[in-house]
Amino acid sequence: MAPRGRRAGVELGRAKTSVDVSSVRSSTASSAPESSTNNVVVEGPKSQYKTMRTLHRSRLHTISLAQDRTTKAPVVLKTFFKARLSSSARAKLDSEVAHLRSLCGVPGVVKYVTHFEDDDSIHIVLERGPGTTLIELVANSGGRLGEAALVCDVLIPLTVLMADLHRRGVVHRHIKPEHVLVAPDTGAVTLLDFSEAADRRARCLNNRAGTLEYMAPEVLDKPTAEEVFHQVLYNGMSEEELPQYDEKADVWSLGVLVYEALTGCQPFLADGAADMMGVQRQQLHELDGSGTPKLFAGRHLSGEARSFLEQSLQLDPINRPSAERLLQHPLLQRHWQRYHSKQVALLGALAAPSDASQPASSGNSPAPGSAYGSGPGGLAVPKGVHASSSSAPLPLPRSEADIVQSAVAAGWMAHSSEVGMAGGGASSNRRSAGGNVGVAAGAPERVLAAPMQFAVR
Numbered sequence: 001m002a003p004r005g006r007r008a009g010v011e012l013g014r015a016k017t018s019v020d021v022s023s024v025r026s027s028t029a030s031s032a033p034e035s036s037t038n039n040v041v042v043e044g045p046k047s048q049y050k051t052m053r054t055l056h057r058s059r060l061h062t063i064s065l066a067q068d069r070t071t072k073a074p075v076v077l078k079t080f081f082k083a084r085l086s087s088s089a090r091a092k093l094d095s096e097v098a099h100l101r102s103l104c105g106v107p108g109v110v111k112y113v114t115h116f117e118d119d120d121s122i123h124i125v126l127e128r129g130p131g132t133t134l135i136e137l138v139a140n141s142g143g144r145l146g147e148a149a150l151v152c153d154v155l156i157p158l159t160v161l162m163a164d165l166h167r168r169g170v171v172h173r174h175i176k177p178e179h180v181l182v183a184p185d186t187g188a189v190t191l192l193d194f195s196e197a198a199d200r201r202a203r204c205l206n207n208r209a210g211t212l213e214y215m216a217p218e219v220l221d222k223p224t225a226e227e228v229f230h231q232v233l234y235n236g237m238s239e240e241e242l243p244q245y246d247e248k249a250d251v252w253s254l255g256v257l258v259y260e261a262l263t264g265c266q267p268f269l270a271d272g273a274a275d276m277m278g279v280q281r282q283q284l285h286e287l288d289g290s291g292t293p294k295l296f297a298g299r300h301l302s303g304e305a306r307s308f309l310e311q312s313l314q315l316d317p318i319n320r321p322s323a324e325r326l327l328q329h330p331l332l333q334r335h336w337q338r339y340h341s342k343q344v345a346l347l348g349a350l351a352a353p354s355d356a357s358q359p360a361s362s363g364n365s366p367a368p369g370s371a372y373g374s375g376p377g378g379l380a381v382p383k384g385v386h387a388s389s390s391s392a393p394l395p396l397p398r399s400e401a402d403i404v405q406s407a408v409a410a411g412w413m414a415h416s417s418e419v420g421m422a423g424g425g426a427s428s429n430r431r432s433a434g435g436n437v438g439v440a441a442g443a444p445e446r447v448l449a450a451p452m453q454f455a456v457r
């Protein structure tokens with residue numbers, strides 16, 4: 001258990017975090033070699049990039065803002081010092097590159113440019129993502145974000161992206177505010193740092209990974225990667241024999257992120273994994289004098305926000321909804337109209353003049369939980385149709401048959417007859433919130449109305 005004083009630290013939380021996150025990171029930097037910030041041109045591919053500013057430095061690597069000398073495009077260089085990489089760190093780096101490459105073009109995933117190696121270092125080049133990290137956005141907004149801004153600018157696009165990754169079998173395992181870039185002006189959300197990402201279809205998720213404060217309970221109690229290695233190598237166990245977890249671990253991290261952005265405080269602070277498990281249980285299950293779980297005591301959260309947090313922070317992953325399911329949560333539904341309006345504006349801005357016959361408000365914009373995913377520029381596209389092969393917005397399905405077909409293809413319903421059965425859930429919720437929230441004729445009114453299981457207290 002964390003000492004009492006430490007737990008009281010939950011109250012202080014991140015609200016006091018300095019705005020300049022990079023300087024905070026630098027202040028904790030180790031004795032890593034100074035990165036080349038003096039723009040010395042060296043031989044080899046590295047010379048293609050002009051280093052501008054160091055963003056982050058650790059013992060193993062440096063992250064710098066740079067510019068492609070030919071295209072002038074801003075990039076981010078992740079430079080790893082080979083001499084300091086253990087074999088497991090090297091394997092992790094290779095895995096990061098593999099994920100970045102395979103997810104290249106997936107909307108919302110930081111864009112991989114290239115990677116190369118010289119005598120001393122391995123470099124990963126990424127496109128510089130738009131906007132600022134969520135932690136900076138929160139700090140620059142007075143220590144917390146309003147619910148509408150958080151849901152529209154961060155939560156909906158991030159949950160859409162998470163659901164997409166999970167459908168592909170990818171679990172990020174490192175969701176936290178420092179790894180989410182947000183550009184409210186364009187609606188873009190970019191997920192960074194795939195160093196802990198894992199493909200469920202290719203390997204067992206059986207090791208502790210991520211950042212303690214955002215780690216789900218079922219991840220906290222797992223052995224470290226080194227311990228797993230030891231078990232397999234020396235104790236002759238197979239990886240499958242070890243207890244595993246799944247993509248619901250990301251959903252927990254999302255809940256922590258939402259709590260932190262709305263309240264300005266981190267919900268769970270502890271000194272180690274064992275301690276953290278006790279803190280999570282205590283914050284969620286122990287009640288204050290008025291019968292409110294400690295986590296919510298003194299917090300001014302809407303019923304929908306509290307319900308979202310209660311769902312995403314379920315200790316048992318079996319009781320935690322999937323990211324796809326969370327898209328139907330009333331918190332997201334409630335703010336759907338604003339998100340939708342932004343998407344319409346973006347569609348309008350992107351529409352070519354020849355497209356004028358199809359006004360952006362023609363109504364086939366997706367709703368949370370609908371048969372759509374996120375497309376180029378954060379725009380919504382039918383699920384199952386991914387934008388990786390195209391840089392232009394994809395056509396949205398027009399007829400209800402198209403919509404139902406997309407939904408069935410995306411696994412939202414086994415059979416189109418279920419569409420009608422589901423009528424009382426999300427759509428009635430949206431009606432009670434003030435009528436049609438902007439999804440016009442032909443839109444997936446009934447598709448998004450899968451049975452709701454979210455109780456808002």
Ligand SMILES: Nc1ncnc2c1ncn2[C@@H]1O[C@H](COP(=O)(O)OP(=O)(O)OP(=O)(O)O)[C@@H](O)[C@H]1O
Pocket residue numbers: 055056058061063076110111126127128129130133178179181192193194195
């Ligand atoms: N492509 C990018 N575009 C813009 N900023 C970026 C990009 N990549 C990284 N950053 C910035 O650098 C910071 C560190 O990046 P990242 O988390 O990928 O590094 P890391 O060394 O793996 O961090 P850690 O291991 O401490 O989580 C981010 O929080 C962000 O501010």
